[in-house]
Amino acid sequence: MITRKDAATFFTRGYEKYLPHVSVDCVIFGFHRAELKLLLLKWKQANIWTLPGGYIGRRESLEAAAHRVLRDRTGLKNVFLHQFHAFGSTKRKEASIRKLFGILGLPVSRDAWPLGRVISIGYYALVDFSRVRPQADYLSDTCAWHAIDERPPLAFDHDDIVTKALETLRSSLDSPSLVATLLPERFTMPELQRLHEAILGRPLDRRNFQKKMLDRGIVERLAERRTGGAHRSPFLYRFTTQT
Amino acid sequence: MITRKDAATFFTRGYEKYLPHVSVDCVIFGFHRAELKLLLLKWKQANIWTLPGGYIGRRESLEAAAHRVLRDRTGLKNVFLHQFHAFGSTKRKEASIRKLFGILGLPVSRDAWPLGRVISIGYYALVDFSRVRPQADYLSDTCAWHAIDERPPLAFDHDDIVTKALETLRSSLDSPSLVATLLPERFTMPELQRLHEAILGRPLDRRNFQKKMLDRGIVERLAERRTGGAHRSPFLYRFTTQT
Numbered sequence: 265m266i267t268r269k270d271a272a273t274f275f276t277r278g279y280e281k282y283l284p285h286v287s288v289d290c291v292i293f294g295f296h297r298a299e300l301k302l303l304l305l306k307w308k309q310a311n312i313w314t315l316p317g318g319y320i321g322r323r324e325s326l327e328a329a330a331h332r333v334l335r336d337r338t339g340l341k342n343v344f345l346h347q348f349h350a351f352g353s354t355k356r357k358e359a360s361i362r363k364l365f366g367i368l369g370l371p372v373s374r375d376a377w378p379l380g381r382v383i384s385i386g387y388y389a390l391v392d393f394s395r396v397r398p399q400a401d402y403l404s405d406t407c408a409w410h411a412i413d414e415r416p417p418l419a420f421d422h423d424d425i426v427t428k429a430l431e432t433l434r435s436s437l438d439s440p441s442l443v444a445t446l447l448p449e450r451f452t453m454p455e456l457q458r459l460h461e462a463i464l465g466r467p468l469d470r471r472n473f474q475k476k477m478l479d480r481g482i483v484e485r486l487a488e489r490r491t492g493g494a495h496r497s498p499f500l501y502r503f504t505t506q507t
Numbered sequence: 508m509i510t511r512k513d514a515a516t517f518f519t520r521g522y523e524k525y526l527p528h529v530s531v532d533c534v535i536f537g538f539h540r541a542e543l544k545l546l547l548l549k550w551k552q553a554n555i556w557t558l559p560g561g562y563i564g565r566r567e568s569l570e571a572a573a574h575r576v577l578r579d580r581t582g583l584k585n586v587f588l589h590q591f592h593a594f595g596s597t598k599r600k601e602a603s604i605r606k607l608f609g610i611l612g613l614p615v616s617r618d619a620w621p622l623g624r625v626i627s628i629g630y631y632a633l634v635d636f637s638r639v640r641p642q643a644d645y646l647s648d649t650c651a652w653h654a655i656d657e658r659p660p661l662a663f664d665h666d667d668i669v670t671k672a673l674e675t676l677r678s679s680l681d682s683p684s685l686v687a688t689l690l691p692e693r694f695t696m697p698e699l700q701r702l703h704e705a706i707l708g709r710p711l712d713r714r715n716f717q718k719k720m721l722d723r724g725i726v727e728r729l730a731e732r733r734t735g736g737a738h739r740s741p742f743l744y745r746f747t748t749q750t
Binding site: 283284285286320322323324325326327329347349350351352353354381383385 | 526527528529563565566567568569570572590592593594595596597624626628
């Protein structure tokens with residue numbers, strides 16, 4: 265638990281522990297009930313939503329910083345994390361950060377180090393929705409999943425970061441090992457199709473989709489079926505081991 | 508022309524103009540005589556080779572900084588430049604930079620800002636070899652092309668940066684607009700094949716290669732042939748306009 269005093273120390277002397285001017289931002293995707301979800305933070309006492317992110321410790325690698333942010337917000341370790349782009353426009357920071365500091369009653373001197381320009385390196389993660397215990401940070405009062413199409417507008421250039429992450433994810437859909445991280449070990453063909461549709465943002469033809477997955481040897485059908493539904497019992501599939 | 512005094516000012520007060528802790532490094536590829544070449548800098552009075560790179564101006568975007576480095580070293584503007592990865596290991600900097608400062612007779616106080624840890628964002632460029640006028644910077648006495656397989660060992664983690672750039676370039680070979688930037692407007696099929704072979708680092712079958720290029724509609728054969736050679740006059744091709 266980080267106290268208000270810790271937060272004040274971070275704002276006045278955080279540069280002793282962290283590198284100024286460079287950060288990581290994490291686009292954390294989960295899949296639940298046929299929807300692609302995004303994990304977002306809401307700042308304390310302000311209606312400002314952002315991606316989880318953080319500065320890089322002076323003795324911490326870039327990669328380790330991204331894993332730390334992910335672990336702190338989700339409780340998950342050893343998760344697939346993919347660096348996709350560095351964002352370095354001169355207009356990244358807005359008045360909103362200054363406003364927030366005021367609301368929180370934190371020192372806002374003109375040359376406070378977190379007000380300086382920041383170049384941020386974007387990572388995206390694909391996580392098992394059911395295993396995540398969202399955890400707010402000391403700047404936020406909420407950490408919560410949002411359906412990708414119904415998310416609130418994000419602060420800074422975080423909407424651009426999400427758009428770029430989604431583009432990268434779409435162009436990686438042919439990599440089964442990546443998609444596998446968003447599904448349970450055994451799944452039905454409609455579940456796999458809905459995941460692809462959620463990432464692509466458009467419907468796919470059922471027959472063509474099933475044919476493509478089987479022809480390419482990406483998935484294999486198991487002897488079991490899913491039981492317990494009201495009507496049919498669909499076959500279960502899993503990703504083939506060579507992927 | 509940058510003088511020794513300018514260089515000394517850069518080392519003592521450069522942080523006023525540039526952001527500390529973050530830089531760009533450019534992997535500049537050219538293609539000449541069937542070889543993939545790399546543009547490298549040799550530091551003054553030291554046998555240390557590096558990639559061209561630089562800090563980011565406080566009022567300059569990340570993208571603009573990469574273009575500036577490329578323009579300063581090659582004389583080229585509006586060149587295809589692709590951001591491919593950010594490098595942020597804690598072990599990026601070595602004693603070599605301190606050694607160099609000493610050799611150059613520049614101030615080397617323990618807390619000089621360029622001795623601090625730097626996270627570097629890698630860009631690769633594909634340039635027309637014939638249009639480049641290599642230009643050394645104030646830290647270097649040579650800026651020169653090297654065949655990719657015969658390059659000297661590079662300082663810092665620059666060999667890792669080259670390896671990653673090459674991996675990205677290889678996985679982008681299916682994008683004709685990218686390859687087009689390394690060839691003249693009209694080229695022969697053997698020239699196109701040699702470019703692919705140089706990037707992939709292995710020989711390709713002539714018949715299969717030609718068939719693949721034509722079947723996929725990437726290139727089209729022109730009515731003209733190249734004349735002037737001792738023996739045959741090979742057909743000329745160009746990339747199809749839809750690419």
